[in-house]
Amino acid sequence: MPTLYHWWRSSSSWRVRWALELKGVKADLVLVNLMTGENEQPAHLARNPMGYVPVLALDGRNMIESMAILEYLDETHPSPRLIPGDAYDRQHVRALSELINAGTQPIHNVDVFEHHSADPEEQKRWNAHFIRRGLKAFEKLASPRAGAFAFGNQVTAADLCLVPQCFAAARFGVDVAAEFPLVARWNAASLATPECQASHPDRYKP
Ligand SMILES: N[C@@H](CCC(=O)N[C@@H](CS)C(=O)NCC(=O)O)C(=O)O
Secondary structure (H helix, E strand, O other): OOEEEEOOOOHHHHHHHHHHHHHOOOOEEEEOOOOOOHHHOHHHHOOOOOOOOOEEEEOOEEEEOHHHHHHHHHHHOOOOOOOOOOHHHHHHHHHHHHHHHOOOHHHHOHHHHHHHOOOHHHHHHHHHHHHHHHHHHHHHHHHHHEOOOOOEOOOOHHHHHHHHHHHHHHHOOOOHHHHOHHHHHHHHHHHOOHHHHHOOHHHHOO
């Protein structure tokens, strides 16, 4: 059985917890405490030299980077597809995912905002600024091809990135419902699904 090393409110961890639920893959879930710096200890650095969660350990291998893990799970457990459709659709879903994974979340990562400022208020301003920028772009890019979810009428990798990002937005004072009504609608549709609920951070709070 695989082991998922994660942190309860880590958005990248939630993506993988959710994917495991969707794919019906059972895993042992082990918390790595980002607040005490457990992720910077040798045991975790041996799993991921970046000191980040998530890590999915399977057959003696440590898989890192949530998008690469999602792609691995999609290839080994094809149903339901997280990155569906023809090449053009796949490019679109990957672009939406990367807009969060590469263009938004890394800028408000703990090590980044702590490096930017030691002042909690400034950290919050910084994080909120980049989250707003990302969600605004996501809404614009997604809306022409959205359905009940961010792309069409099935949950895709784009939702697995968007919903944890909205959860993080609330922590930093971004009012998603007021500022991004379409994002809020797709977010609510996902939150109503059993797999999203089963993987929700509140269920893993230590
Ligand atoms: N691109 C990576 C990002 C992983 C990442 O940023 N993880 C955060 C939590 S969401 C982390 O471990 N942060 C620890 C720190 O900044 O010290 C992925 O998608 O897996």
